[in-house]
Amino acid sequence: MSSGADIYHEMIVDYSRNPVNFGEIEDHDVTFHDANPLCGDSIDIDMKIDDQKVSDIKFHGKGCAICMACTSVLTEIAKGKSLDEIKNIDKSDVLSELGLEHLQAVRIKCALLSLKVLKGALYTYLGSHLENTDAIDKLKAEAENLY
Amino acid sequence: MQSTESSFENLRKDFPILTRTVRDNKPLVYLDNASTTQKPNQVIDAITDYYQNHNANIHRAVYALAEESTEAYENARDKIANFVNIKNRQELIFVRGTTEAINLVAYAWGRPHINEGDIIVTTEYEHHSNIVPWQLLTQEKHAKLEYIGMDDNGELILDDLDKYLATGKVKLVTFSLMSNVLGTITDAKKIIEKCKAAGVPTLVDGAQAVPHMKVDLDTLGCDFFAFSGHKMLAPTGVGILWVRKSVLQTMSPFHGGGDMIREVHKYETTWNDLPYKFEAGTPNIADVIGFGAAIDYLTKIGMDNVRQHEIELTKYAMEKFSKIPGLQVYGTKDISKRGGVISFNFADVHPHDVADIIDKEGISLRSGHHCAQVLMERLNVAATSRASFYIYNTKDDIDALIDSLNKVAKVFKL
């Protein structure tokens, strides 16, 4: 289990103060929102999709340092990726980037909310651009069971 | 008991949990008493004694054990009635807690009494348990839910109440006697006076008030009153609904089943006397008895002493907090108008991060919306940190909190 000193390292504190890809995309192709009832973290992700690729991504909302840092990192990972690659982003991709692999159970929701929102945005986009619905249901279930 | 700090220091020995350590061998500093309190040996022992020596179902059998358990259960009812000055024990119903009490009223009183176009009035600083049951009821009945607003000092704007009462459509006004986030003590007397003048019944959520100050239901004058045992040293799973008898007689049953009946035939049933009509099924006997032991414990200390102790702690904490740059306390600064609950935010650090960092120092502090999201919206914050005190807290606990906040400042380079 991480101790407080471990998880609140420089990078987390910096990202929480200066999140990257923070803001809104006016002419987004898809937007998605979700929140954690426990702590009040609340995140929206906007994406611009061109050629089956995420050409731009921004997020806004409020959250704790863990949530803000993880969302920043996730948007950095997602930017420029193809939709297939987005589908395959795994929680360990985000957690390992910030050294949070051993986060306590109560904080994991803070760390993974943005991944849930990203997957939500993805199935919303695919749903409105007609793909096979099995794949969409699978994505939806995956997002719901993330934590 | 003398209201000296040393006598309060002394009662810590009654709470076994306070001797344990948490995280890296840090002494436990428990500051989440608005959520639930710790239990003294006297309460734990009463429950153990019940199971070891007296366990039997109540109101059903003639044998010795059943007689003992029934007597202990009904004794607890009398102790609690006495504690909040309820004159008629028939008006005191055992429930699981405040949440169940309010839902019982919304169901058993609300459904027969609320009609289309009626208004129920609540306040901006209610716990979700005094909002959601009314949303459910007003949606079902096509009635309306309105809110008494709160000013920047954390006090209710009673002009709002006047405005709603003037419509002549208000059927119930419901409010908490003390806010679980801001600690504001509501001017219940004034609200109830206004409602009485308009012929409107009132429900008071006493979950935060009864554990921390003297409450006298005989003089308060409301019609429904709810509180929870677990916030006042008693076990979880037991609480009180008090309803004025003239109102209680107009209510339909809540749950159907054993104990609440007089006679059951194939197609009809007659109801048991009050309060048993509202206590269907085998109740939480052991924990009711534990609640009785908690009442004994608090009675011995004296509720005026409890309040005085918390005023001391709150004053001390507010003074210390005011010296920390960037720390913002919500609600009134007037200690006489607030209980031992302090909600705050620390610069731009999210309350969740504050709670996590100071948890490593052994301090249990609540962060989040405290089941009061309507209030969070009003304060325009996503969450707050909250420290809340009880009889076993000391100035040392507050010093430990202040020290740990310095750690937060260091991590976040404040």
Ligand SMILES: Cc1ncc(COP(=O)(O)O)c(C=O)c1O
């Ligand atoms: C003011 C207030 N009302 C109601 C409740 C709900 O009490 P319970 O969870 O015991 O039903 C609480 C508990 O947090 C409270 O603080």
